[in-house]
Amino acid sequence: MNIPQNSLKIEFEQYQDEYEKKAIEVLRSGWYITGGELEAFEREWADYTGAKYCVGLASGLDALWIAVKMLGIGKGDEVIVQANTYIATVMGVTINNATPIFVEPDSHYGIDVNKIEEAITERTKAILVVHLYGIPCDMTALCDICKRHNLKLIEDCAQSHGAMFDGKMTGTFGNIGCFSFYPTKNLGAFGDGGCIITDDVKIYEETKIYRNYGSEKRYYNKVVGANSRLDEIQAGLLRVKLSHLNEIKAYRTSIADRYSRGINNPEINLPMLRDKGDSAWHQYVILCKNRDKLQKYLKEKGIGTIIHYPIPPHLSEAYQYLGYKQGDFPIAEGFANELLSLPMYNGLSEKEVDYVIKVINDFRL
Numbered sequence: 001m002n003i004p005q006n007s008l009k010i011e012f013e014q015y016q017d018e019y020e021k022k023a024i025e026v027l028r029s030g031w032y033i034t035g036g037e038l039e040a041f042e043r044e045w046a047d048y049t050g051a052k053y054c055v056g057l058a059s060g061l062d063a064l065w066i067a068v069k070m071l072g073i074g075k076g077d078e079v080i081v082q083a084n085t086y087i088a089t090v091m092g093v094t095i096n097n098a099t100p101i102f103v104e105p106d107s108h109y110g111i112d113v114n115k116i117e118e119a120i121t122e123r124t125k126a127i128l129v130v131h132l133y134g135i136p137c138d139m140t141a142l143c144d145i146c147k148r149h150n151l152k153l154i155e156d157c158a159q160s161h162g163a164m165f166d167g168k169m170t171g172t173f174g175n176i177g178c179f180s181f182y183p184t185k186n187l188g189a190f191g192d193g194g195c196i197i198t199d200d201v202k203i204y205e206e207t208k209i210y211r212n213y214g215s216e217k218r219y220y221n222k223v224v225g226a227n228s229r230l231d232e233i234q235a236g237l238l239r240v241k242l243s244h245l246n247e248i249k250a251y252r253t254s255i256a257d258r259y260s261r262g263i264n265n266p267e268i269n270l271p272m273l274r275d276k277g278d279s280a281w282h283q284y285v286i287l288c289k290n291r292d293k294l295q296k297y298l299k300e301k302g303i304g305t306i307i308h309y310p311i312p313p314h315l316s317e318a319y320q321y322l323g324y325k326q327g328d329f330p331i332a333e334g335f336a337n338e339l340l341s342l343p344m345y346n347g348l349s350e351k352e353v354d355y356v357i358k359v360i361n362d363f364r365l
């Protein structure tokens with residue numbers, strides 16, 4: 001059997017007719033940037049998440065740095081961010097010339113809420129949390145810490161579309177929720193895309209102006225803005241996918257449950273949910289002390305896997321200037337050495353999942 005870690009083609013084929021119909025509809029409309037599809041998607045995504053407002057943007061990274069900027073954070077300010085994330089989270093901070101302060105993750109891959117307060121200084125302006133792999137962070141504790149220390153809360157929901165914590169959707173706990181619609185994400189477009197959601201009307205209005213060269217009225221520019229718009233084709237295709245997002249989440253959950261019930265190799269640690277939260281199951285991530293041997297073994301058996309992510313941001317060449325070294329965040333570094341993402345996509349069959357389970361259970365260190 002040959003099983004890729006992910007297949008955008010198979011995911012596309014799940015709803016192919018609807019996507020093709022929508023793409024042709026938008027192409028034939030003669031209107032491609034900031035139109036009715038975007039407006040409708042923004043309304044539908046806000047309603048789905050339970051937020052008041054949504055602003056479509058050009059990418060998840062844009063959502064992050066524009067969110068940080070809209071909260072007035074810049075040079076001299078510190079933003080607390082978990083040490084085990086995709087580097088875009090950190091770039092959302094540093095693009096604004098603010099300083100990321102890393103905090104170790106807990107055993108659910110979210111920020112360790114018990115290690116945040118020792119990282120807070122008089123320069124701390126916000127906490128930027130990541131619901132990594134689709135598992136929500138401990139939002140009860142985070143909201144409490146932010147309230148007590150008067151900090152802004154930003155959520156990187158690039159991997160957590162539709163994930164719930166304590167009956168609420170990720171992205172609606174903080175001041176701003178940031179989403180990516182990169183094709184591999186659970187709510188993925190067919191190109192780049194992103195958005196923010198918020199309940200704050202001022203942030204909503206300012207972001208809408210900012211994304212369009214700082215202009216509300218054509219050729220009248222209020223501020224120096226950016227070009228970061230979610231185009232009509234992407235918005236239209238996202239509307240199609242959004243109409244199936246509950247199904248997509250249920251499908252991924254059934255795959256994850258099957259893995260969790262089936263894998264019983266003592267060399268493997270399985271992902272754990274929090275008491276009050278589920279997961280969007282963007283990835284199903286296992287830990288293994290000899291991860292590289294396991295990955296090679298799975299590859300020989302035709303099973304694709306990916307490491308999300310092999311180098312934590314503080315050790316990345318891009319962030320050498322921050323002055324961190326190996327050993328500064330041992331938990332995040334340990335995860336980077338031991339984690340492996342198993343095949344997970346909409347359309348992966350039960351037979352294939354069972355094959356992966358059997359092969360993993362036969363693995364010996």
Ligand SMILES: *Cc1c(COP(=O)(O)O)cnc(C)c1O
Nearest residue numbers: 059060061086088089158180182
């Ligand atoms: C994908 C991702 C991003 C960046 O999104 P883009 O749309 O690729 O810019 C940011 N944060 C996390 C956690 C991601 O997984």
